[in-house]
Amino acid sequence: MNSSWIGKSIVSIDQFTMDDIGDIMDLTENMRNIVVRRGTCDLLKGQILANLFYEPSTRTASSFMAAMQRLGGTVIPINEVQYSSVSKGETLVDTVRTLSLYSDCIALRHHNVGSAAIAAAACSKPIINAGDGIGEHPTQALLDFFTIVQKFGHNISGLTVTMLGDLLHGRTVHSLVKLLTMYGVKFNFVSPASLALPQHMCDELSGRRVKYSTHTSLDDVLRQSDVIYVTRVQKERFTDEAAYEAVKDSYCITPKTMSFAKHKMLLMHPFPRINEISPEIDDDPRAAYWSQIENGMYVRMALLAMVLGKV
């Protein structure tokens, strides 16, 4: 890893070249080895991460905390922004500048698109975007990518990746599609018509001559998929309950679904799941969601190490 990321913020997946991604994957693998062999190290001893979560997220917040602690650093958790200075009307910029005077790095989860970029511009310490509204979620895209590479190796050109569910609102899907586009995969987008991938993303894919097709049923593409990435179809996205009831079961993965899928395949989900994936599948070797969660800690360790300048 070269040193160009020291002190930089990580706001969007667009910041990374393929070389950067390759470096991050290597570093993530190193972090995995440290945790598996020793549990912890002293790389960031004496450094402090401010974990600033305007929206609650047990998984992402815990993952950042564990990542920093496994690198020997400490954490200031700020989860209850609704009860604090912010409820007195303080701006994001003032809160972030304040925390940058106490800590060495800030992980930021916020409900507004663009918040991470605003925060990064306002302060002198690195910001890591932990999800900004329906905008970006770069650490999720990187952990998803690492999980795919773990299974299929670094050359994933030609792989068929099927994205399933609500493709309109999911920041996870948007960040991952952007990332995978660099690697020559072929996409299937399967969603209810009202929750299809945004037109601007389709246009971008067409402009870049990426192969993709759109569907409303998984059955069309189930047998050919190397990766099936499931997201939740939320009832509240439908204006009409009948419309929701009509489609909801088509977007749930059951043991029967798995019986038609490839033997070498990854079933992925960013979690939390409600009923999109039956727990009966949890021990199927193709179920990759536990690996995604575990890899989230390693990716975040890699990014913290990169921007805090100790690699």
Place this chain on the structure above:
Amino acid sequence: MNSSWIGKSIVSIDQFTMDDIGDIMDLTENMRNIVVRRGTCDLLKGQILANLFYEPSTRTASSFMAAMQRLGGTVIPINEVQYSSVSKGETLVDTVRTLSLYSDCIALRHHNVGSAAIAAAACSKPIINAGDGIGEHPTQALLDFFTIVQKFGHNISGLTVTMLGDLLHGRTVHSLVKLLTMYGVKFNFVSPASLALPQHMCDELSGRRVKYSTHTSLDDVLRQSDVIYVTRVQKERFTDEAAYEAVKDSYCITPKTMSFAKHKMLLMHPFPRINEISPEIDDDPRAAYWSQIENGMYVRMALLAMVLGKV
């Protein structure tokens, strides 16, 4: 301490033999010496405890955090489950499996009986039950037992233990009675008729030939008690306010009560107290509740050290 507890979950007081309890008491005493002499040690350096509290509890949560930190480990505090993934409908099993991928051990407080056992079955890292509904609270029973042993020595056979207050709903009482039953103590159960010890527990005590008697007034047994264990009689447990008003003062300990009690006696309470024990008694040498609180940290240090395999 033998190594049989490494990686095991601690769900119920029923898991322990008398030999196990003896080992835990010895280890707790060692932990007390470490804290008194040095404050801290490096036994669990690099290990992470996830402190997963679905119900708030300043005392128990803080005690687990302090215990892990005094062993050199770190903590991921998760206190606001109502605002997080869980409020998005995630199951306990998914939350616990997720945290087991980031941490080395999970302390779980949950409002449903049986939650700790469900969590322990679902994940590969040790779970320590920090209270599950009106079910079990094994760490409380162990700290209560340590406090009794500190005063009366390891041979407590023949001791008269009076349990006072709401004996129907208190998980603390249930766990402690189970534990003390192994040691040949004699019980007095003093409660309003509607809040008496559950019949199945009475049957079990009778079946095991444990000596016990039931009462509605402390006066009957005050002078003969070696331990008086007080729990709160909560107004909301009564359907009838008059019934509550009629009994409430009988279950409060005042300086006058203490004047009739034995000179060598332990007055215990799991806290928080509201008005069951007058603060005027706080400095009476028989008031053992501060020792209970302090010992809670030592017992939890001992259990963390046991299951994390560093004893």
Place this chain on the structure above:
Amino acid sequence: MNSSWIGKSIVSIDQFTMDDIGDIMDLTENMRNIVVRRGTCDLLKGQILANLFYEPSTRTASSFMAAMQRLGGTVIPINEVQYSSVSKGETLVDTVRTLSLYSDCIALRHHNVGSAAIAAAACSKPIINAGDGIGEHPTQALLDFFTIVQKFGHNISGLTVTMLGDLLHGRTVHSLVKLLTMYGVKFNFVSPASLALPQHMCDELSGRRVKYSTHTSLDDVLRQSDVIYVTRVQKERFTDEAAYEAVKDSYCITPKTMSFAKHKMLLMHPFPRINEISPEIDDDPRAAYWSQIENGMYVRMALLAMVLGKV
């Protein structure tokens, strides 16, 4: 620093002599050097701070956490008192005594005047008052003082300090005025008539022959001020919206205000700000509020080191 502060509580600015203040300023400067040069140290390794915040405060709570972590200690954060034992009716004294059995020091923010003194009297570990209602906020006064001394040196006699805004309710103003009174400064108090400094404080200043004058407009004293200390004029303090609207703009600092101020001047604010200071001023070298925030961490490091006995 002599050792007289080991184990002592810090409740009020009145506890300090000028010698004490001088010592604290020197120690704060040392802490600043540690952070700037090395980020962290091991002075309080193995010690635990309980951060007990009944009222939320991102800034003060984060600052105490960062201070303890940069000294090598650890923190038990308790921010959600509304959901915990306290909501079951536990007294402040019981909560504080409990935490004193787990931790080595308690930072306490509470909504009632006098809480810190009550807590300090009840427990054997040092309490640091992190703000008690409209009472005292000694760590804020010390960080404000350090910021003034950084700019003007240790001899600040003769300096003109203007306090602006709501001077009736602000604990920050009250603590700082008390402190500065020892150093021979001259005060201007600028506020709406209904939010003037309390009469008992005016009487005390007169009794001590401190030079001060009162005003309703900043224009009267803007050009002569060496320090302008801004606090918020909150709408809810006015019974009459018209009265609020009439004055609110007079208590906001704009680039135009700054153009009339001295070249060597400090513009201070305890934060959070809403619209009292225009963000356009943030990069003016006279804007000292970012320094105040940063210095808050150094002052709290100094106080923790003092009372935990490792200086």
